[in-house]
Amino acid sequence: MRSSVTIINSGVCNLDSIRRAVEECGGRPVVTDDARELEQADRIILPGVGSFGAAMKAMNEKGLAAGLRHLLAKRSLPFLGICLGMQLMATKSLEFGDTEGLNLIPGDIVPLNSNDAEDRIPHIGWNTALPTRESPLFRGIDDGRDFYFVHSYRYAPVDHADVLAETPSYGKFAAAVQHGHLMGVQFHPEKSQRAGFQLLRNFLAI
Amino acid sequence: MPVKTRVMPTLLFSNVGLVKGVKFDSWRRTGSALQAIKVYNMREVDELVFLDIRATPDMRAPDFAQVDELADECFMPMTVGGGVKNTDHIGGLLGVGADKVAINTAAFERPKLIEEGARQFGAQCIVISIDALRHEDGKLEVMTHCGTRRTGKDPVEWAKEAEAAGAGEILLTSVDRDGTFTGYDVALTRAVSDAVRIPVIASGGCGKYEHMAEVLRDGKAAAVAAASIFHFTEQTPREAKLHLKAQGFNVRV
Numbered sequence: 001m002r003s004s005v006t007i008i009n010s011g012v013c014n015l016d017s018i019r020r021a022v023e024e025c026g027g028r029p030v031v032t033d034d035a036r037e038l039e040q041a042d043r044i045i046l047p048g049v050g051s052f053g054a055a056m057k058a059m060n061e062k063g064l065a066a067g068l069r070h071l072l073a074k075r076s077l078p079f080l081g082i083c084l085g086m087q088l089m090a091t092k093s094l095e096f097g098d099t100e101g102l103n104l105i106p107g108d109i110v111p112l113n114s115n116d117a118e119d120r121i122p123h124i125g126w127n128t129a130l131p132t133r134e135s136p137l138f139r140g141i142d143d144g145r146d147f148y149f150v151h152s153y154r155y156a157p158v159d160h161a162d163v164l165a166e167t168p169s170y171g172k173f174a175a176a177v178q179h180g181h182l183m184g185v186q187f188h189p190e191k192s193q194r195a196g197f198q199l200l201r202n203f204l205a206i
Numbered sequence: 207m208p209v210k211t212r213v214m215p216t217l218l219f220s221n222v223g224l225v226k227g228v229k230f231d232s233w234r235r236t237g238s239a240l241q242a243i244k245v246y247n248m249r250e251v252d253e254l255v256f257l258d259i260r261a262t263p264d265m266r267a268p269d270f271a272q273v274d275e276l277a278d279e280c281f282m283p284m285t286v287g288g289g290v291k292n293t294d295h296i297g298g299l300l301g302v303g304a305d306k307v308a309i310n311t312a313a314f315e316r317p318k319l320i321e322e323g324a325r326q327f328g329a330q331c332i333v334i335s336i337d338a339l340r341h342e343d344g345k346l347e348v349m350t351h352c353g354t355r356r357t358g359k360d361p362v363e364w365a366k367e368a369e370a371a372g373a374g375e376i377l378l379t380s381v382d383r384d385g386t387f388t389g390y391d392v393a394l395t396r397a398v399s400d401a402v403r404i405p406v407i408a409s410g411g412c413g414k415y416e417h418m419a420e421v422l423r424d425g426k427a428a429a430v431a432a433a434s435i436f437h438f439t440e441q442t443p444r445e446a447k448l449h450l451k452a453q454g455f456n457v458r459v
Contacts, residue, residue: 049305050328125428191305
């Protein structure tokens with residue numbers, strides 16, 4: 001039986017890439033923008049390319065934000081936020097003025113910065129994500145494997161224990177966060193070839 | 207430790223399939239886009255640039271169905287451009303699988319589009335493609351409409367304006383080096399890279415791996431794009447990165 005994955009369509013995102021990658025990894029993707037359909041989910045992916053404000057607005061208008069918060073408080077479904085989808089898990093973002101997020105893992109979304117002129121902003125390209133602890137998400141992925149990043153903001157969790165992996169650039173930032181069944185990755189596993197697909201397969205197996 | 211330096215094959219798409227020219231002219235067919243993507247996928251290249259070079263001159267919108275079909279086989283990052291005129295086009299391309307969208311002529315004609323795109327989709331996916339021509343007297347000029355129209359604008363000035371408007375990256379192509387195998391325009395790349403904080407992808411003129419090292423080292427490019435070298439010679443993105451690694455560059459191999 002292929003693992004079923006509900007992929008949330010938050011309006012502006014790279015849905016198709018995620019859907020295809022889940023299929024390639026042996027999952028059965030179900031794309032929805034209907035809050036009621038979330039109730040049937042076995043596991044959820046929240047993808048996202050876009051600006052924080054536009055995505056939250058769309059999720060609020062469709063009742064997805066409230067529906068998702070309610071569901072995740074009630075059932076410990078495996079949940080994975082990807083890129084902007086991870087950032088939406090925060091309490092708020094400072095992108096284009098303060099915007100409230102889903103507040104799944106308390107923290108703020110703040111601009112990347114660096115004193116090193118070599119660190120161009122946005123952070124675009126391949127970089128390492130070093131796990132800070134054992135986790136099913138990074139199982140079977142060698143330390144130091146590269147993932148594909150494309151972002152200008154980073155997740156600053158209130159509790160550092162929620163940081164699951166770090167990237168040693170721009171000072172240091174959270175490449176992945178986890179609090180129980182709630183997980184998020186700043187990079188794009190669906191575009192990160194072998195390591196990314198391993199991570200998605202790991203998520204499908206949780 | 208900074209991000210890895212990317213080596214990006216460029217695929218130029220015309221009505222008939224993939225093509226490659228010399229100085230934005232004398233186009234030759236180079237094969238099927240889908241085949242190329244499958245090969246690059248297998249070889250785990252860092253990122254692909256896919257540009258529909260006839261869309262703007264032919265005054266048509268991006269071919270979403272075409273990009274959709276290709277993106278379904280592309281499990282690596284893909285920057286897509288050609289014919290992008292408004293935020294619907296940007297959203298449409300992201301929706302079918304592009305990771306970033308390259309805008310050239312339309313952004314030059316209406317810089318507000320950059321801001322609109324950045325606001326709606328985030329600056330990180332808005333790539334401004336600049337085609338720069340170096341005249342015989344050494345002066346540089348931005349060209350639009352697939353290199354056919356002069357603008358009188360200096361590429362460094364335009365890059366700064368694009369960054370201020372919200373661009374997330376610059377794809378900087380030398381029109382006069384394009385397809386010549388004589389090396390990137392290092393001085394052009396350096397001038398633009400020094401003027402902005404966003405990453406600059408050098409493009410146009412690569413004939414051998416050492417040209418990549420030059421433009422990364424002396425031109426301060428964040429990434430290199432190349433087409434002819436991969437289409438018409440035995441050289442490959444992987445070997446390019448091994449060459450760069452041996453020279454101390456931070457690449458993914």
